[in-house]
Amino acid sequence: MKAIQLTDIHLTRNREQKIFDINPYDNFDFVCEEIHRIINITEIELIIVSGDITNDGDVYAYRYFLNKMESLKKPYIAILGNHDLKSNFDIALTEEKRKYIINSQEYNNKDWHIMSVDTVVEGEDYGFISKNNLYELESKIIENRNFNIAIFMHHHVMPVGTPLVDSCMLNNAKTLLELCEEYQVNFIGCGHAHTSRTWYHNTMTTCVAPAVSFQWLSGTDTVTISKGFGFNIINFSPDLSITSCSY
Numbered sequence: 307m308k309a310i311q312l313t314d315i316h317l318t319r320n321r322e323q324k325i326f327d328i329n330p331y332d333n334f335d336f337v338c339e340e341i342h343r344i345i346n347i348t349e350i351e352l353i354i355v356s357g358d359i360t361n362d363g364d365v366y367a368y369r370y371f372l373n374k375m376e377s378l379k380k381p382y383i384a385i386l387g388n389h390d391l392k393s394n395f396d397i398a399l400t401e402e403k404r405k406y407i408i409n410s411q412e413y414n415n416k417d418w419h420i421m422s423v424d425t426v427v428e429g430e431d432y433g434f435i436s437k438n439n440l441y442e443l444e445s446k447i448i449e450n451r452n453f454n455i456a457i458f459m460h461h462h463v464m465p466v467g468t469p470l471v472d473s474c475m476l477n478n479a480k481t482l483l484e485l486c487e488e489y490q491v492n493f494i495g496c497g498h499a500h501t502s503r504t505w506y507h508n509t510m511t512t513c514v515a516p517a518v519s520f521q522w523l524s525g526t527d528t529v530t531i532s533k534g535f536g537f538n539i540i541n542f543s544p545d546l547s548i549t550s551c552s553y
Contacts, residue, residue, distance in 0.1 A: 307415050309352040310341060311458070311538040313497030314517035316389065317360045317367035325361060326531050330519045331370070333535050337518050338374050340551065344539070345380065352413055352420065353380050356497035356515065357387025357460030359395070368398035376406055383408050385422045387460040387498060388431050412446070418492075418542045419453035421446055423482075425461040431474040433461025433498070435482060447489045456493040456542065457486070462514045463496060464505055469527035471499045486510060493546060495538075502536070502550045513538065513548055 316330045324330075344350060353375070360367040375382050384407060386392055399407070411422040423443050425433035435443070447455055463479040465472040475498070476482065486494065487510070494512045501524060502516040516536035523530040536552035 307351045307418055307542040308349060309354060309420070309540045309542065310344070310350055311354045311356060311495050311515045311540060312337065312518055313356040313460075313515045313537070314358040314387070314500055314519055315355070315360070315371065316358055316517075316519040317364075317371055319362060319364045320366065326520055328520050328531075330361070333518050334371075334374065336553065337535070337537055338378060340553075341378055345378070350380055350539075351415065353378065353382040354420070354422075354458050354495065355382065355384045356458050356495060357385050357426075358389040358497065359384065359386065360391075361389055363389065363391025363394045365394045365398050368395050369401070372398055372404060372407070376404055379406065381406050381408055381413065383411050383413065383420070383422060383458070385411065385458060385460055386424075386426060388426055388433070390426070414450070414453060417454055418456060419450040420456045420458065421450075422458045425459045425476055433459070433474075433476040434478055435476070440481065440485065444485060444489070447485075447491065451489070454493075454542070455489070455491045456495065457491060458495040460498050461496060462499045463494060464503070464512055464514075466499045466501050466503045466514060468499065468501060468522050468525055470522055470529070471501070475499070493540075493542075495540070502538075502552070504548055511546055511548070513540075516550055516552060
């Protein structure tokens with residue numbers, strides 16, 4: 307099974323508004339065109355969006371996002387990040403019937419079970435998984451223990467070496483990683499860091515996808531961006547592989 311992970315799209319309040327001289331709508335449109343092209347040459351079964359769909363939670367931006375995602379005609383999971391507003395996302399989501407979004411935020415085929423976990427703390431940039439959410443996650447892992455398990459979330463769980471974002475990663479990452487080690491979770495996919503990193507530890511792969519909007523300059527502790535944007539293609543095969551598409 308092949309899936310695409312998009313993250314940190316940061317759609318602004320209107321089409322003309324830019325972030326650091328970058329138009330996130332242009333980047334998102336380009337990425338969607340690339341996904342159309344990729345779908346025509348290889349089978350993509352699922353798309354996962356791992357948070358910060360918008361920059362400030364505007365309903366217009368969510369409408370645009372949902373319409374573009376529906377146009378790809380592939381099942382997709384939409385996870386919210388610290389820049390998102392669930393109330394406004396829900397408004398856009400319920401305005402019309404959406405055919406391809408997976409509201410349960412879980413997906414499985416014959417070998418893999420994919421699920422998400424909420425890491426957002428209202429009003430904060432850092433992430434934290436509540437005790438209830440950890441319990442629910444553990445229950446789902448146990449329930450699906452006959453599958454390979456992949457978990458997606460917004461906040462990154464391993465430092466990427468850039469102080470600007472490592473200061474606001476998942477605060478209880480150690481607890482999550484210990485849980486995943488105990489139950490032999492196979493894959494953790496994250497966003498938030500606006501960079502691309504992959505770690506391998508025993509049987510688990512942990513990966514941060516590049517942002518669709520912009521990347522932070524590696525190692526920076528100030529607001530400094532580097533050129534480029536992208537997304538990941540994840541091949542959930544026995545030999546799990548990740549391809550970062552950068553532009």
